[in-house]
Amino acid sequence: MCLYWKMNLLLACSRAVVRHTIRNGNLYFSAVAVLDFNRMRRKFCTVEEDVHSTGKWKYKQNRGTGDKGQSGLISGERRWKDDAIFNAVGAVDELNATLGKARFLSDENGLFDMTEKLTEIQCTLQDICSCIAAPKTANISENLRKRVEFDAWFTTELDQWIDLYAADVPPLTQFILPGGNPLSSSFHEARCICRRAERSLIPLIRNDEIDPAPMQYLNRLSDLLFVLARYICHVLNDTELSYKRKVVSSGDGSSKHPLRHEWKRYYI
Numbered sequence: 001m002c003l004y005w006k007m008n009l010l011l012a013c014s015r016a017v018v019r020h021t022i023r024n025g026n027l028y029f030s031a032v033a034v035l036d037f038n039r040m041r042r043k044f045c046t047v048e049e050d051v052h053s054t055g056k057w058k059y060k061q062n063r064g065t066g067d068k069g070q071s072g073l074i075s076g077e078r079r080w081k082d083d084a085i086f087n088a089v090g091a092v093d094e095l096n097a098t099l100g101k102a103r104f105l106s107d108e109n110g111l112f113d114m115t116e117k118l119t120e121i122q123c124t125l126q127d128i129c130s131c132i133a134a135p136k137t138a139n140i141s142e143n144l145r146k147r148v149e150f151d152a153w154f155t156t157e158l159d160q161w162i163d164l165y166a167a168d169v170p171p172l173t174q175f176i177l178p179g180g181n182p183l184s185s186s187f188h189e190a191r192c193i194c195r196r197a198e199r200s201l202i203p204l205i206r207n208d209e210i211d212p213a214p215m216q217y218l219n220r221l222s223d224l225l226f227v228l229a230r231y232i233c234h235v236l237n238d239t240e241l242s243y244k245r246k247v248v249s250s251g252d253g254s255s256k257h258p259l260r261h262e263w264k265r266y267y268i
Contacts, residue, residue, distance in 0.1 A: 071086060074148065098186065121221065128217065151213075158221055165227045179241060188226075198222065
């Protein structure tokens with residue numbers, strides 16, 4: 001298993017245990033997670049002395065392992081970087097980076113509750129990357145398989161957040177144009193990337209390499225991002241621009257629409 005996935009897996013396991021602690025109130029498991037993290041950190045990090053001669057942990061960054069166009073899965077298996085698994089991991093990673101920008105902007109606007117939720121979503125996306133990087137065909141232990149399993153409970157949590165924010169926005173009566181303000185725009189951008197990430201999982205699900213749970217989470221997340229984009233415009237008193245079909249003259253004095261078909265609601 002490459003170093004990146006070992007560290008990523010440990011963080012994912014620690015987050016899963018902490019969430020289990022929150023739901024079940026078992027402090028023992030939380031302590032175990034911290035001990036496991038410290039144990040892994042000692043194994044895969046080096047101690048470097050700073051200018052004050054105090055020890056600090058330094059991450060050993062792997063370099064050059066992908067120079068031949070291949071990268072490693074959690075199992076240690078090497079695959080070409082254009083493999084469907086890495087396409088999916090890359091799309092989810094891109095989504096995560098975009099949400100990092102939205103999280104910063106939400107914090108700048110004093111929306112601290114939203115900032116906290118976005119942080120949790122980013123952690124969950126990291127968990128999804130670990131799940132994708134351990135396909136069903138990977139030769140890993142049952143214990144490790146259970147650790148990277150994605151819990152459908154997180155999708156239920158997104159449903160709750162959608163209801164929470166949707167209650168504060170006016171009903172949607174027509175198409176809106178992405179934009180509004182920097183934060184709203186960042187949510188629209190993240191929504192588009194989320195849809196692409198969702199599509200990137202389809203080949204893996206079709207080939208039975210991963211379960212549908214991560215895709216279902218991304219599907220629900222794109223819904224939440226659309227609601228958040230509208231919510232931001234509402235709470236910051238910005239106007240949502242509506243789509244208007246352009247009317248052109250037909251030359252005989254009448255008017256006609258250049259588009260002959262009816263659009264469906266694209267956010268469903």
